Amino acid sequence: MPKKFGTNTKSQEARERKEAQKEQLKSKVAKEEEDSKWVENDEHVVRKLQRKEEREAKRLETIKKKQEIKRLHDEEMNSLEGAKTKDQNPNPNKLTQAQIAAARARLEAERASLMRKKEKEVEKTEHLAENPNILPPDEISARTVEDAIKVLSINDDLLDKHPEKRFKSAYLAYVEKMMPILKEENPGMRHSQLNDKIYKMFQNAPENPRNQTHSKYNEK
16 A cells, blocks of 8 residues: 655645736736726727817817808998998988979079069058058958048048038948848848948948049049
């Protein structure tokens, strides 16, 4: 029967140490390999992010350039529009030649009308100045019988040296005759208006002594 030998403790310990060293070395190598992979991956990610940032920066720069070009274009167009408007109407407050001519013609017409009116007034004044005692019948308003008698007496003073009695009696008779007739024809008229109307009618009435005097003079 073979002789049994006892286990060599030292040899066993040596083998275990070697195995442990191998495992440590193996783990170290594996760790280094893993670490190297992570380093490579990190660098790749960084480069990828950098490229992305560069693309974004270029995109923003392109947008900025387009906006600047559009702004310059709009400014130029606005400037051209302003210049065009200014050329078409350089001074909105300035009158055109046609407007000036029309205004001048209007002023001339107004001045001519005023001149004609003034000439008529002068002629009328000169006519009255020739005989201040004679007043045009259309410009006389007799509100009362006494007023009418005074006016008629003044106007015919040159034709009759003592006209008051004749005019007064003739006019009173004419008023007495015409007042009822006019009241009936014009019921809405006031008494003063009726007197005024009778006076104007008396100017051309045959009862007026002045008309009788003129008729006698014309018969001569």
